[in-house]
Amino acid sequence: MINKLIAHISRFSNLTDKEIQEIRNCFHEKVIQKKEFILKAGVVSTYECFIADGCLRAFVIDEKGTEHNIRFGIENSWIGDLDSFFKQTSATYYIQALETSSLLLIDVSKLNRLMDTIQGFEHYFRIMFQYGVMSLQLRMVQELSLTAEQRYTHFIKKYPHLLQRIPQKHIASYLGITPEFLSMLRKKITSK
Amino acid sequence: MINKLIAHISRFSNLTDKEIQEIRNCFHEKVIQKKEFILKAGVVSTYECFIADGCLRAFVIDEKGTEHNIRFGIENSWIGDLDSFFKQTSATYYIQALETSSLLLIDVSKLNRLMDTIQGFEHYFRIMFQYGVMSLQLRMVQELSLTAEQRYTHFIKKYPHLLQRIPQKHIASYLGITPEFLSMLRKKITSK
DNA sequence: CGTCTATTTGAATGTACTCAAAAGCGGTGG
DNA sequence: CCACCGCTTTTGAGTACATTCAAATAGACG
DSSP states (O other), rough: HHHHHHHHHHOOOOOOOOHHHHHHHHHHHEEEEEOEEEEEETOOOEEEEEESSEEEEEEETTTOEEEEEEEETTEEESOOOOOHHHHHHHHHHEEEEOEEOOOEEHHHHHHHHHHOOOOOHHHHHHHHHHHHHHHHHHHHHHHHSHHHHHHHHHHHHOOHHHHHHHHHHHHHHHTSSSSHHHHHHHHHHHHE | OOOHHHHHTTTTOOHHHHHHHHHHHOEEEEEEEEEEEOOTTBBBBBBBEEOOOOOEEEEOOOSSSSSSEEEEEEETTTEEEEHHHHHBBBBEEEEEESSOEEEEEHHHHHHHHHHOOOEEEEHHHHHHHHHHHHHHHHHHHHHHHHHHHHHHHHHHHHHHHHHSSSSSSHHHHHSSSHHHHHHOOOOOOOOO
């Protein structure tokens, strides 16, 4: 399982065998069942999480009790509450498995130590965060400039594989609309 | 002017004198006048830009011709079209000065070389992008979970200094609403 | 002082939400 | 293997939040 992470890092950084060994030693594996939480708002996030297999969502709950999905994570991506993790403050996000998933967890002191001692490891995270900024900016642009229907159309083009895996109501929430309204949009689109 | 950048990097990384010198050599200074553009959609972004002084905005123009502000940049922050810059593809963003501004520019090959050769420099960018992801996620949460009025209220609490510097219509666009509606909200808020 | 742009105001409209209820679907136990 | 239960999706009516368009007012700058 840890090999998936090593392979992923190796796509961006060249690591020596010794470095790979150091990295291996810092993670531990965990399998979580569908619907289980790895983080809830209010507690301090102890782990940052690489998804070796499966699918999770990060969401917030607003004052009215409505959930809003911030992000979906699938195999070969990271998920966590960065703020809570790096500053060790209480989390604002909930993170829940949408499928039974295999995770690799690391705590903040080990992650910081690896980034300090292995240049390729920090390089890898620089790239990950760089992509993160780019894709969040793109999503922001779409949120600001497109209608709900256009955002849904983009979503199904960009993430066709997620349509099968993720309940519609969660996609609606990710797009910033209600499940009822998404249902209506789908009807409208297919009748075209 | 370059000293402001060096000071900024030094808040996150310790640099040797030799490294500082290398960094200095890779940037060049530029002053741009209010309303001038440093990037327009369609062209390839040649420079990533550190703002030593002043204020700029990054925006897109949608199919109807409406502008949407993605981000404001002030002194001691970076602005650019990351996608276009790193992949050398044509830009989707326009970047324009809201005030006469002092900039420090670097091209992609020099930036990559500095990140490869100076660990502290890549560390600095890892931190910058990490903050970038955090703040964009927070903004996304607000976009998804708050009404326009709440978003405006948050904005004036978080960026009181920007209210003085940036025309209201640009703030409206940043918040994802029309200038007319923001004007109405302001009236409503002050009458409370 | 005049011109240009930004902000305000208001009426009509549209997009998306709320609430309630029905229909569909998937998993589990008998 | 089927029946039932719970959750998801659909449907529809009424409503609210935000937009559009047009015009008036206010402010900034040369």
